[in-house]
Amino acid sequence: xxSVGLHLPTLSVQEGDNSIINCAYSNSASDYFIWYKQExxxxxxxxxxxxxxxxxxxxxxxxxxxxxxxxxxxxxxxATQPGDxxxxxxxxxxxxYDKVIFGPGTSLSVIP
Amino acid sequence: DAGVxxxxxxxxxxxxxxxxxxxxxxxxxxxxFWYRQTMMRxxxxxxxFNNNVPIDxxxxxxxxxxxxxxxxxxxxxxIxPSEPRDxxxxxxxxxxxxGDYGYTFGSGTRLTVV
Numbered sequence: 503x504x505s506v507g508l509h510l511p512t513l514s515v516q517e518g519d520n521s522i523i524n525c526a527y528s529n530s531a532s533d534y535f536i537w538y539k540q541e542x543x544x545x546x547x548x549x550x551x552x553x554x555x556x557x558x559x560x561x562x563x564x565x566x567x568x569x570x571x572x573x574x575x576x577x578x579x580x581a582t583q584p585g586d587x588x589x590x591x592x593x594x595x596x597x598x599y600d601k602v603i604f605g606p607g608t609s610l611s612v613i614p
Numbered sequence: 615d616a617g618v619x620x621x622x623x624x625x626x627x628x629x630x631x632x633x634x635x636x637x638x639x640x641x642x643x644x645x646x647f648w649y650r651q652t653m654m655r656x657x658x659x660x661x662x663f664n665n666n667v668p669i670d671x672x673x674x675x676x677x678x679x680x681x682x683x684x685x686x687x688x689x690x691x692x693i694x695p696s697e698p699r700d701x702x703x704x705x706x707x708x709x710x711x712x713g714d715y716g717y718t719f720g721s722g723t724r725l726t727v728v
Contacts, residue, residue, distance in 0.1 A: 602716060
């Protein structure tokens with residue numbers, strides 16, 4: 503079935519360093535991908551998205567890269583800050599445009 | 615807009631009791647989703663609605679779970695009778711068009727069944 507999986511369940515980085523969170527997706531028909539950030543005690547929050555006709559998209563301190571050849575998605579966070587500590591989920595539309603499918607999440611811990 | 619509003623934020627109940635979780639989606643959003651989050655299973659889609667109509671309830675664990683959306687501004691998720699294994703954080707999310715904009719999540723309801 504459709505699934506979105508993460509390579510690294512936990513990631514620790516030094517404050518100020520760059521973070522890279524990876525995600526593998528299984529459905530080559532997925533057209534739209536999203537990264538969410540979930541802080542403790544809160545709901546997931548939209549960070550950045552990318553469509554399948556792009557391979558890179560940049561936001562404020564975040565960049566999402568899409569490699570359709572190997573079905574891989576990554577989120578890069580520049581100059582990681584303590585406030586970036588959270589669980590990060592990648593999500594894809596799969597074969598349905600009505601909903602998105604979430605991966606298991608990666609926990610990012612920033613060391614001051 | 616105040617975002618997606620869920621109530622209560624926390625609920626502690628005894629096994630066997632009925633539990634009702636509530637959600638107010640963002641005005642204008644045609645889609646509403648109910649998710650359950652646990653450490654073991656992550657985020658699970660329980661059911662979603664489009665224009666108040668249930669579209670896919672295949673994620674609803676069993677007959678003890680039911681969800682309704684009587685109008686565009688309100689939805690409920692009911693568990694009757696509740697069991698300890700239902701303990702989780704339940705999120706409601708809404709969207710104008712999921713395939714184009716993703717979801718906006720509420721803050722969740724943390725349910726503990728003792």
